[in-house]
Amino acid sequence: MMKQDIRVEFTSAKKPKPDPHDLAFGRIFTDHMFVMDYDADQGWYDPRIIPYQSISMDPAAMVYHYGQTVFEGLKAYVTKDQEVLLFRPEKNMERLNQSNDRLCIPLIDEELVLEGLKQLVAIDKDWIPKAEGTSLYIRPFIIATEPFLGVAASHTYKLFIILSPVGSYYKEGIKPVKIAVENEFVRAVKGGTGNAKTAGNYASSLKAQQVAEEKGFSQVLWLDGIEKKYIEEVGSMNIFFKISGEIVTPELNGSILEGITRNSVITLLKHWGLTVSERKISIDEIIQAHRDGRLEETFGTGTAAVISPVGELIWNDESLVIGSGETGEISKKLYDTITGIQKGAEADVFGWTTEVASLSETK
Ligand code: COI
Numbered sequence: 001m002m003k004q005d006i007r008v009e010f011t012s013a014k015k016p017k018p019d020p021h022d023l024a025f026g027r028i029f030t031d032h033m034f035v036m037d038y039d040a041d042q043g044w045y046d047p048r049i050i051p052y053q054s055i056s057m058d059p060a061a062m063v064y065h066y067g068q069t070v071f072e073g074l075k076a077y078v079t080k081d082q083e084v085l086l087f088r089p090e091k092n093m094e095r096l097n098q099s100n101d102r103l104c105i106p107l108i109d110e111e112l113v114l115e116g117l118k119q120l121v122a123i124d125k126d127w128i129p130k131a132e133g134t135s136l137y138i139r140p141f142i143i144a145t146e147p148f149l150g151v152a153a154s155h156t157y158k159l160f161i162i163l164s165p166v167g168s169y170y171k172e173g174i175k176p177v178k179i180a181v182e183n184e185f186v187r188a189v190k191g192g193t194g195n196a197k198t199a200g201n202y203a204s205s206l207k208a209q210q211v212a213e214e215k216g217f218s219q220v221l222w223l224d225g226i227e228k229k230y231i232e233e234v235g236s237m238n239i240f241f242k243i244s245g246e247i248v249t250p251e252l253n254g255s256i257l258e259g260i261t262r263n264s265v266i267t268l269l270k271h272w273g274l275t276v277s278e279r280k281i282s283i284d285e286i287i288q289a290h291r292d293g294r295l296e297e298t299f300g301t302g303t304a305a306v307i308s309p310v311g312e313l314i315w316n317d318e319s320l321v322i323g324s325g326e327t328g329e330i331s332k333k334l335y336d337t338i339t340g341i342q343k344g345a346e347a348d349v350f351g352w353t354t355e356v357a358s359l360s361e362t363k
Helices: 089-102 110-123 199-203 206-214 260-271 283-291 329-342
Strands: 032-039 043-051 069-071 074-078 083-087 135-144 156-166 177-181 219-223 231-234 238-243 246-250 276-279 295-302 306-315 318-321 353-358
Touching: 032 110, 043 110, 069 089, 083 110, 083 329, 089 110, 089 135, 089 260, 110 135, 110 156, 110 353, 206 219, 231 238, 231 246, 238 260, 238 283, 246 260, 260 276, 260 295, 260 306, 260 329, 283 295, 283 306, 283 318, 295 329, 306 329
Parallel strands: 177 219, 177 306, 246 276
Antiparallel strands: 032 043, 032 156, 069 135, 074 083, 074 135, 083 353, 135 156, 219 231, 238 246, 238 295, 295 306, 306 318
16 A cells, blocks of 8 residues: 555644643543545545544534444553653554454554554644643544445445543542443343444443433443343443462453553563453352452453443342552552553563653753
């Protein structure tokens, strides 16, 4: 593929930056965005960085009707030396194409989109918040734009990358959350789209989430869609348990999202000499382990929250308080290590970070 130039149009009206100590998740957006178009004749064309703006689309655009869309999420951080770092961004590009393949969206040139992403972050680098627990969340996504009501793959698409300075995803931050085991609704089934990062998976999770919140829980624990017996994910995160010293996480089975934080956690735990197994885990096994006093820790992993400890699981009417409801030792160590690597404060043994800019450079 011929290397394409990325054109840049700077904004003439920079927006005021938010108070870094008062950031929620995903409500504020920066000054610029990356855009690229696709049509069958040209392939992906006109990669550009332009002022952040609303878009105008035909109401018949296919994304509005049948949800042909994929997205990614990753973060940028500033180190104490004022360097801007990304965490494993090539993994997000790879997964974006895996999702594209599942949703019949034309594959992207991963190198080109990553280059656009880096240039965008470099242009809006002053938006990266530095307060504890904050970062710049990066949201690449693709939508089907053809105006057509037939159920088919679109012939035209748009790819965007937008940036949002964020605080904690959960209001609890790294504090343990209370989770209800979901035994009515399911998130995904093998053969479906559970292992693709596509909007429908998240839309179909809302009902269970709403019911759980009404009952005072933060999220739900998803069981498999066939037997409702095996654990899959927690909320929009992957899940890990520590049982009698062994760390277990559900194996990738086609309905579970292949989390990049999940992969980083497994790599780190093994590096620390701990035993990690990726296997089927039934809810019965977890309940039994808790009754026997062997369930030592439970935590979710994801880009947005990094590590989210689970302090209590509710199964029917039974409450399983885990590790006296406090953040476990492994959860804390993982959170500190991963965020430490992301911010350049911990040794990057695995070469996970990529430097994209320096705040000390003049633009
Ligand atoms: C994550 O990063 O953990 C997620 O998948 C959540 C995202 C949909 C906001």
